[in-house]
Amino acid sequence: MSDPAPSNDLETEVDLFSLMQAFYADAMIDPVLAPKFEELDLDAHIPVIVEFWKGVIIGGSNYRGSPLAVHVPLALLAEHFEAWVPLFHRTIDARFQGANAETLKSRAVTIAQVFRHQLGID
Numbered sequence: 001m002s003d004p005a006p007s008n009d010l011e012t013e014v015d016l017f018s019l020m021q022a023f024y025a026d027a028m029i030d031p032v033l034a035p036k037f038e039e040l041d042l043d044a045h046i047p048v049i050v051e052f053w054k055g056v057i058i059g060g061s062n063y064r065g066s067p068l069a070v071h072v073p074l075a076l077l078a079e080h081f082e083a084w085v086p087l088f089h090r091t092i093d094a095r096f097q098g099a100n101a102e103t104l105k106s107r108a109v110t111i112a113q114v115f116r117h118q119l120g121i122d
Helices: 013-026 042-057 066-075 078-095 099-118
Strands: none
Touching: 013 042, 013 099, 042 099, 066 099, 078 099
């Protein structure tokens, strides 16, 4: 028997924080993604990424940065995006359901496409 679908949408910074903690816990053990996150200071990174996604779905974000510039030195390949998007979607789907959750998933796909293009990975 499968777990019931979550009944709550992503609505608060606390929701985003718990989502990011869950996502990075899974990413850190993913065979494709883990090597890219080995040196990531999660205590410093999670609040930053929460601010980024907060701007996408909630508003009122204090995020000031260049997401692409952060990813350039990682030497990402198509396989990294092909692992990241489904894992991100699964993490959202396991915890949230609603318009904001769907927006977050859609924006993740768009961001992955833009990054791939800008990094010359198409």
